[in-house]
Amino acid sequence: xxxxxxxxxxxxxxxxxxxxxxxxxxxxxxxxxxxxxxxxxxxxxxxxxxxxxxxxxxxxxxxxxxxxxxxxxxxxxxxxxxxxxxxxxxxxxxxxxxxxxxxxxxxxxxxxxxxxxxxxxxxxxxxxxxxxxxxxxxxxxxxxxxxxxxxxxxxxxxxxxxxxxxxxxxxxxxxxxxxxxxxxxxxxxxxxxxxxxxxxxxxxxxxxxxxxxxxxxxxxxxxxxxxxxxxxxxxxxxxxxxxxxxxxxxxxxxxxxxxxxxxxxxxxxxxxxxxxxxxxxxxxxxxxxxxxxxxxxxxxxxxxxxxxxxxxxxxxxxxxxxxxxxxxxx
Amino acid sequence: xxxxxxxxxxxxxxxxxxxxxxxxxxxxxxxxxxxxxxxxxxxxxxxxxxxxxxxxxxxxxxxxxxxxxxxxxxxxxxxxxxxxxxxxxxxxxxxxxxxxxxxxxxxxxxxxxxxxxxxxxxxxxxxxxxxxxxxxxxxxxxxxxxxxxxxxxxxxxxxxxxxxxxxxxxxxxxxxxxxxxxxxxxxxxxxxxxxxxxxxxxxxxxxxxxxxxxxxxxxxxxxxxxxxxxxxxxxxxxxxxxxxxxxxxxxxxxxxxxxxxxxxxxxxxxxxxxxxxxxxxxxxxxxxxxxxxxxxxxxxxxxxxxxxxxxxxxxxxxxxxxxxxxxxxx
Numbered sequence: 001x002x003x004x005x006x007x008x009x010x011x012x013x014x015x016x017x018x019x020x021x022x023x024x025x026x027x028x029x030x031x032x033x034x035x036x037x038x039x040x041x042x043x044x045x046x047x048x049x050x051x052x053x054x055x056x057x058x059x060x061x062x063x064x065x066x067x068x069x070x071x072x073x074x075x076x077x078x079x080x081x082x083x084x085x086x087x088x089x090x091x092x093x094x095x096x097x098x099x100x101x102x103x104x105x106x107x108x109x110x111x112x113x114x115x116x117x118x119x120x121x122x123x124x125x126x127x128x129x130x131x132x133x134x135x136x137x138x139x140x141x142x143x144x145x146x147x148x149x150x151x152x153x154x155x156x157x158x159x160x161x162x163x164x165x166x167x168x169x170x171x172x173x174x175x176x177x178x179x180x181x182x183x184x185x186x187x188x189x190x191x192x193x194x195x196x197x198x199x200x201x202x203x204x205x206x207x208x209x210x211x212x213x214x215x216x217x218x219x220x221x222x223x224x225x226x227x228x229x230x231x232x233x234x235x236x237x238x239x240x241x242x243x244x245x246x247x248x249x250x251x252x253x254x255x256x257x258x259x260x261x262x263x264x265x266x267x268x269x270x271x272x273x274x275x276x277x278x279x280x281x282x283x284x285x286x287x288x289x290x291x292x293x294x295x296x297x298x299x300x301x302x303x304x305x306x307x308x309x310x311x312x313x314x315x316x317x318x319x320x321x322x323x324x325x326x327x328x329x330x
Numbered sequence: 331x332x333x334x335x336x337x338x339x340x341x342x343x344x345x346x347x348x349x350x351x352x353x354x355x356x357x358x359x360x361x362x363x364x365x366x367x368x369x370x371x372x373x374x375x376x377x378x379x380x381x382x383x384x385x386x387x388x389x390x391x392x393x394x395x396x397x398x399x400x401x402x403x404x405x406x407x408x409x410x411x412x413x414x415x416x417x418x419x420x421x422x423x424x425x426x427x428x429x430x431x432x433x434x435x436x437x438x439x440x441x442x443x444x445x446x447x448x449x450x451x452x453x454x455x456x457x458x459x460x461x462x463x464x465x466x467x468x469x470x471x472x473x474x475x476x477x478x479x480x481x482x483x484x485x486x487x488x489x490x491x492x493x494x495x496x497x498x499x500x501x502x503x504x505x506x507x508x509x510x511x512x513x514x515x516x517x518x519x520x521x522x523x524x525x526x527x528x529x530x531x532x533x534x535x536x537x538x539x540x541x542x543x544x545x546x547x548x549x550x551x552x553x554x555x556x557x558x559x560x561x562x563x564x565x566x567x568x569x570x571x572x573x574x575x576x577x578x579x580x581x582x583x584x585x586x587x588x589x590x591x592x593x594x595x596x597x598x599x600x601x602x603x604x605x606x607x608x609x610x611x612x613x614x615x616x617x618x619x620x621x622x623x624x625x626x627x628x629x630x631x632x633x634x635x636x637x638x639x640x641x642x643x644x645x646x647x648x649x650x651x652x653x654x655x656x657x658x659x660x
Contacts, residue, residue: 174517208592261540262539
């Protein structure tokens with residue numbers, strides 16, 4: 001193991017390092033690992049689970065990954081090379097799962113018997129026997145990379161692809177504020193270990209489905225400025241979704257589009273969930289309190305991203321949101 | 331200077347390291363530096379020029395940056411803190427400029443008297459007395475960071491902001507294939523030196539002007555699929571530009587949007603430059619030769635990105651491009 005890698009591990013605080021050692025001791029002492037990825041799996045839970053699984057297999061252990069939902073085919077470069085072995089599970093690991101309600105319908109039997117949870121969510125409910133948590137990590141994959149290093153497993157290109165995927169997807173390709181020097185250095189290591197970063201980035205960030213294109217186009221066509229162009233509103237109705245052939249999965253990231261317009265400080269996205277029932281996402285810039293705006297309709301969230309619900313007509317929900325925002329921005 | 335930084339510098343090949351030493355010797359031995367940023371300045375030439383200028387001033391030299399065009403206000407966090415000193419220029423430096431035709435109209439007097447060029451373009455014309463070139467560098471800022479390190483200048487947050495800006499803008503925020511482990515580690519160093527990476531990323535990658543929004547929206551509304559949905563065509567007419575209040579500057583990156591659609595392997599963007607005169611940009615995936623497609627109309631370029639021109643009506647240019655692409659894709 002080279003000095004650079006060890007320095008990377010030890011750059012963290014003592015508490016984390018201690019928990020990392022406990023984690024690795026547990027992994028060394030156990031076998032027959034069942035690794036749980038969360039429901040509606042994303043790049044971080046998939047990358048974390050498979051990178052850990054492959055590493056455990058590399059040191060002669062039995063391990064497999066399970067998930068309540070099927071894993072999207074765009075991640076097949078991670079899981080396709082893995083031979084799933086059949087064995088009786090003895091040690092249950094959850095990756096990137098803050099709360100057991102994210103296990104999904106099919107994996108409820110494992111709630112209450114998780115031996116180890118590896119996660120980066122500060123909101124982690126500590127439901128596992130032991131939790132390795134680093135809330136400063138941009139992705140759980142960043143923590144998994146430390147575990148693999150300390151386990152003494154040599155990174156190969158598939159493990160590197162897995163880790164890189166989690167780092168890139170959880171940071172919007174290193175764009176979001178959660179990206180730290182450690183995240184970037186971990187990504188650099190993974191590229192040196194053979195991660196096909198450019199191909200992964202293209203697949204994750206530069207490929208849109210036709211349905212996504214259509215729904216984004218019609219959402220942007222619904223755009224209305226108000227409050228002296230400081231606020232913007234877009235709508236996504238059931239009819240628009242049907243015409244675009246789109247589902248909920250195609251809407252990822254759309255609520256953050258309106259506030260990207262120069263000068264806009266409040267962006268409202270109104271989604272029709274079922275006839276007459278609307279979910280509203282509010283995103284803000286410049287310190288405007290999104291949570292306060294949503295509280296007017298009984299919702300809540302964070303300072304820059306919040307949500308609420310409304311029953312009525314599209315006209316009514318638009319009018320009430322415009323009224324609330326006008327009042328808030330004075 | 332910490333060991334990690336030195337290792338970063340010396341990880342390069344001998345030839346580069348030698349040129350780096352010559353560069354630093356020249357900077358130490360000279361004074362009254364005039365640093366040229368290229369016309370239509372981007373994040374990399376601006377970041378490079380100002381980072382070098384600030385570093386030279388820090389070691390007691392006189393230095394200032396000039397550019398044929400005005401520097402967009404979105405970069406003001408880089409240049410606003412710099413006190414421009416007045417002195418007779420004695421040593422001319424060009425950053426990120428492959429060819430003197432990029433000096434711009436107002437700086438033609440400096441063509442032929444450049445003492446030092448620092449650049450990462452493999453196409454560099456070697457017009458300077460001495461050229462420090464690293465074609466593997468993702469951005470000229472990556473090379474400038476090495477120069478500053480070897481000069482022994484301590485990075486401050488403004489220099490770090492400048493370098494980070496060049497790295498991020500030339501790599502699409504570390505998304506493009508030019509991003510190397512060295513690029514990512516250099517960005518990590520800059521964040522540690524105080525670069526406000528999250529704010530810079532938001533400004534560079536998540537802020538669109540109203541005009542850009544409007545022209546992108548109408549371009550996407552012009553989208554037509556053809557050749558069994560394997561090819562896509564969008565148009566930007568003078569009328570659309572006028573309605574959107576947009577200029578050429580608002581069109582950056584638009585030609586790469588059509589090929590992001592899943593399954594699309596040829597994306598055509600037709601721009602009306604003046605009445606009856608069209609510029610066509612072709613982008614391809616999966617090894618389709620964009621240059622060959624454009625050669626049919628006397629144009630050319632690279633394998634995945636090429637261009638050509640056409641005089642006639644919009645209908646004619648659309649038809650001829652569809653015909654050429656249909657023939658190419660068989």
